[in-house]
Amino acid sequence: MNLNSSLRPPLPTSYVAEVRKTCAALRNAQKIDVTDAAIKRLLFSSSFLKSFKRISANHGLNFPLNFPSIHSEINFLSILSLLNFASGYRVPLHHQTGRGAWDNIRALMFGLYITSSTSQGSLLTAKGMQTITVHQVADLMSVNLHVEKPHSEIPGLIVGKLGGPIFDLVKLIVTTLHETGEVLESIGELDLGSFVIKSLKEGDAKQSADPNASVDVVLSKIVGAFPAFQDMAIVDGQPVYCFKKALFLVHAIVIRFGSSNKLPFQIPDTSQVPVFSDNVLPSILVHLGVIDLSRSTAHGLHTKFPGATDGARLDSLLGLPPQVSNTPTDTKPKIPPKEGPILTKEQSYILRAAALDACERIIEVARSLAEDGLPMEQYWIKNITLPELDLWLWAVAKDRTDYRELERFVEKDTVFF
Numbered sequence: 277m278n279l280n281s282s283l284r285p286p287l288p289t290s291y292v293a294e295v296r297k298t299c300a301a302l303r304n305a306q307k308i309d310v311t312d313a314a315i316k317r318l319l320f321s322s323s324f325l326k327s328f329k330r331i332s333a334n335h336g337l338n339f340p341l342n343f344p345s346i347h348s349e350i351n352f353l354s355i356l357s358l359l360n361f362a363s364g365y366r367v368p369l370h371h372q373t374g375r376g377a378w379d380n381i382r383a384l385m386f387g388l389y390i391t392s393s394t395s396q397g398s399l400l401t402a403k404g405m406q407t408i409t410v411h412q413v414a415d416l417m418s419v420n421l422h423v424e425k426p427h428s429e430i431p432g433l434i435v436g437k438l439g440g441p442i443f444d445l446v447k448l449i450v451t452t453l454h455e456t457g458e459v460l461e462s463i464g465e466l467d468l469g470s471f472v473i474k475s476l477k478e479g480d481a482k483q484s485a486d487p488n489a490s491v492d493v494v495l496s497k498i499v500g501a502f503p504a505f506q507d508m509a510i511v512d513g514q515p516v517y518c519f520k521k522a523l524f525l526v527h528a529i530v531i532r533f534g535s536s537n538k539l540p541f542q543i544p545d546t547s548q549v550p551v552f553s554d555n556v557l558p559s560i561l562v563h564l565g566v567i568d569l570s571r572s573t574a575h576g577l578h579t580k581f582p583g584a585t586d587g588a589r590l591d592s593l594l595g596l597p598p599q600v601s602n603t604p605t606d607t608k609p610k611i612p613p614k615e616g617p618i619l620t621k622e623q624s625y626i627l628r629a630a631a632l633d634a635c636e637r638i639i640e641v642a643r644s645l646a647e648d649g650l651p652m653e654q655y656w657i658k659n660i661t662l663p664e665l666d667l668w669l670w671a672v673a674k675d676r677t678d679y680r681e682l683e684r685f686v687e688k689d690t691v692f693f
């Protein structure tokens with residue numbers, strides 16, 4: 277796993293505030309520009325205005341599974357969030373399964389859940405997680421772990437050998453499950469859901485006027501305990517904290533249980549948490565002209581998205597979606613996406629930090645819009661929230677054919693996004 281301790285800062289003392297502060301500082305230090313003009317160009321674009329409400333309301337976290345208890349559903353959402361990575365394997369996954377990272381992880385979770393409810397022991401407990409094998413995960417994901425290689429001694433003979441990117445990904449998934457299961461067992465927890473419920477209860481006890489106070493408690497518990505949630509680094513001597521999967525976990529629980537009174541304790545308010553910064557958010561913000569990399573030469577980021585500053589291309593992306601042809605989508609051959617720039621760990625932390633901070637700035641600009649300068653039907657822009665903006669950016673990237681073709685950057689070998 278990519279967790280070289282010499283490149284990692286200490287855990288923060290105040291989570292949400294330090295995520296915001298370190299991401300803003302890194303964006304500035306790396307000369308990545310996000311101007312008010314570029315933000316307003318996005319907010320008032322036809323693309324944003326026409327699709328924001330529809331797309332940001334459709335969260336897709338209602339699973340068609342019959343959970344026997346709230347505990348069971350929270351456990352499911354927690355392990356789903358633990359495994360909410362694999363973006364670096366999007367293209368090979370598309371080649372093999374026709375689906376991207378998120379849909380493959382969802383399929384794996386379905387498989388783990390269904391196998392657990394029909395077999396003896398549950399794979400979703402601390403003990404079960406430690407027993408999972410590479411072949412089990414590959415079966416549940418319906419992926420092939422072999423690559424074809426010429427036989428070492430017999431010329432002309434091709435043999436299948438374990439290897440290739442999908443094998444690497446499956447190993448990362450298995451290591452993450454084993455390691456998390458071991459930690460849970462060592463602290464006497466039955467499963468990840470039990471741990472998360474206890475953390476939420478502790479968060480409830482710390483509710484205060486600051487909406488992020490209880491989020492901080494939950495994050496400190498989850499991130500503090502499990503290496504696979506310790507999404508942080510040091511870049512050019514500066515600490516940077518993203519915690520994408522832990523923030524996503526808390527928000528997923530809020531989406532599912534926030535408006536019901538099913539839980540015997542209060543869950544945090546996530547309306548002001550930082551966005552869940554992965555590879556999609558920064559890439560889309562670059563393509564939509566909000567993140568400007570042209571001065572960011574220290575790590576060569578200015579060369580990574582050629583064409584992103586082309587005016588005609590930007591106009592077209594910010595306009596309405598292109599007319600779709602009448603051919604039904606399921607009869608069209610599915611073309612796998614093209615791989616985007618492959619980045620180092622440092623480069624990807626810089627871009628993820630820039631996206632996280634850019635989203636903070638987008639919300640600030642939206643809030644500061646003068647009401648009398650807006651037509652009434654656009655007042656809603658002033659009230660958009662960070663998690664809604666996250667969902668819009670993430671989901672619009674799949675909503676339009678021209679956005680689906682936009683390259684997302686790739687970092688292999690990470691369990692954080």
Ligand SMILES: Nc1nc2c(c(CN[C@H]3C=C[C@H](O)[C@@H]3O)cn2[C@@H]2O[C@H](COP(=O)(O)O)[C@@H](O)[C@H]2O)c(=O)[nH]1
Nearest residue numbers: 335336360361362363366376377378379552554670693
């Ligand atoms: N920022 C942000 N990143 C997100 C999500 C989600 C899941 N979204 C659904 C769940 C709840 C929401 O309400 C959505 O319905 C996945 N990812 C990331 O994308 C990566 C790329 O995946 P793909 O394009 O498939 O290959 C994946 O490794 C994962 O790191 C999100 O919501 N926000």
